[in-house]
Amino acid sequence: MTSSSSAAPHRFRGRLFLLLGLGLAVLGVVAYVVQISLQRLMAPWYMPTLASLGVVLVVMSLLERRTVWRVFALLAVVLLAGVELAFLYALRLPPYTGPIAVGRPFPAFETRRADGTPFTQRDLAGDRNNVLVFFRGRW
Secondary structure, eight states, X not given: OHHHHHHHHHHHHHHHHHHHHHHHHHHHHHHHHHHHHTTOOSOXXXXXXXXXXXXXXXXXXXXXXXXXXXXXXXXXXXXXXXXXHHHHHHTOOOXXXXXXXXXXXXXXXXXXXXXXXXXXXXXXXXXXXXXXXXXXXXX
């Protein structure tokens, strides 16, 4: 009787690892869908991170008890993590090949500030230091 009571928590722990691993892997995809539906455009770095943590938990579950279903779950989570890493890698920005480079004069331009006032290359001239930030987003 003592052997069956000690085996139950051990088995439960392995099943808990399996469910947590699968849940974390799916949570990354769900979080990305929510992010896109909220129109929050940022790199989904959390997807492969959660899937990798899911792989670790499924491996821990597999070490507790080896079954065919846990092996399939491990393969599925590893494939999901790989696809998410490839997706994140595909979101990289291409290398910059524009007209601005170190040592070359800044090209003439005209734009508007956030408050609507004009801003040109002449506003950069003078005795004070300026910082011009370019946001190169892609979505």
